[in-house]
Amino acid sequence: MNIVTPPPAHTAAGxxxxxxxxxxxxxxxxxxxxxxxxxxxxxxxxxxNDLQRSVTGISARVLSNELKDLEINGFVKRVVDANATPxxxxxxxxxxxxxxxxxxxxxxxxxxxxxxxLMQKITP
Amino acid sequence: MNIVTPPPAHTAAGxxxxxxxxxxxxxxxxxxxxxxxxxxxxxxxxxxNDLQRSVTGISARVLSNELKDLEINGFVKRVVDANATPxxxxxxxxxxxxxxxxxxxxxxxxxxxxxxxLMQKITP
DNA sequence: TAAACCACTAACCTAAAGGTTACTGCTAAC
DNA sequence: GTTAGCAGTAACCTTTAGGTTAGTGGTTTA
Numbered sequence: 001m002n003i004v005t006p007p008p009a010h011t012a013a014g015x016x017x018x019x020x021x022x023x024x025x026x027x028x029x030x031x032x033x034x035x036x037x038x039x040x041x042x043x044x045x046x047x048x049n050d051l052q053r054s055v056t057g058i059s060a061r062v063l064s065n066e067l068k069d070l071e072i073n074g075f076v077k078r079v080v081d082a083n084a085t086p087x088x089x090x091x092x093x094x095x096x097x098x099x100x101x102x103x104x105x106x107x108x109x110x111x112x113x114x115x116x117x118l119m120q121k122i123t124p
Numbered sequence: 125m126n127i128v129t130p131p132p133a134h135t136a137a138g139x140x141x142x143x144x145x146x147x148x149x150x151x152x153x154x155x156x157x158x159x160x161x162x163x164x165x166x167x168x169x170x171x172x173n174d175l176q177r178s179v180t181g182i183s184a185r186v187l188s189n190e191l192k193d194l195e196i197n198g199f200v201k202r203v204v205d206a207n208a209t210p211x212x213x214x215x216x217x218x219x220x221x222x223x224x225x226x227x228x229x230x231x232x233x234x235x236x237x238x239x240x241x242l243m244q245k246i247t248p
Numbered sequence: 249t250a251a252a253c254c255a256c257t258a259a260c261c262t263a264a265a266g267g268t269t270a271c272t273g274c275t276a277a278c
Numbered sequence: 279g280t281t282a283g284c285a286g287t288a289a290c291c292t293t294t295a296g297g298t299t300a301g302t303g304g305t306t307t308a
Contacts (some may be wrong), residue, residue, distance in 0.1 A: 035288090061297080062297075111148040209274080
């Protein structure tokens with residue numbers, strides 16, 4: 001059984017559905033920052049400005065946008081403590097973010113392998 | 125052992141290297157079309173205009189650019205048959221494209237799962 | 249009392265990705 | 279002899295992602 005083609009054979013429709021799934025994944029976790037944010041949050045919940053310091057190079061505007069996206073997709077929860085003054089906002093990972101484990105792993109493995117290949121070419 | 129953190133512990137430097145690997149992967153196979161082209165070519169070599177028909181929605185300009193990228197990264201070979209008139213150009217997958225199998229598989233699996241989750245939310 | 253921290257947001261700008269239209273010089277089919 | 283296919287390329291335009299700067303109203307710290 002081919003992974004990208006649902007059994008028994010791959011029709012145009014089936015292939016397209018498979019490709020859309022890949023596209024969905026790429027859409028949700030793609031971009032420059034999402035993965036970095038998720039990985040940082042695996043360390044533990046963080047407040048906004050903490051996050052901005054941990055995810056080196058990100059601006060407040062972009063961080064804010066990315067967090068909203070991640071929240072919509074169920075990876076991150078925005079927790080507000082209204083008792084504190086001023087309000088304390090914390091961002092924490094949802095269990096759903098764990099479902100990305102395999103994706104991150106395979107991307108990471110492939111990235112390392114590819115980088116080594118390129119290094120070999122430059123310094124054989 | 126955590127996947128994104130090389131053993132023994134995750135230092136800032138180690139974490140960053142791991143993230144860069146993920147970034148590399150995302151950079152090389154990301155974007156709207158690369159995956160689609162690779163998947164289509166798994167079916168067998170194709171000529172330029174065949175490809176454009178198979179990868180529905182892509183323009184000649186973009187297809188041309190993407191094929192160049194894919195060639196540079198060793199996924200695709202451009203084969204020219206100069207004997208034929210006019211010249212026949214064929215694009216075929218290189219073995220290196222097979223190294224993406226796991227990445228494609230995990231992205232696909234996750235994409236399907238995520239899509240089902242969203243469907244459940246809309247029609248419970 | 250001044251300075252810095254908090255969690256953001258608004259307004260603006262740049263660069264890159266991708267899309268559209270039109271065109272090439274050549275050949276084979278109608 | 280006209281039309282359609284081939285493998286693209288050039289010039290141009292739009293959209294999107296992301297970056298920059300500045301500022302909000304409150305609070306703790308020096």
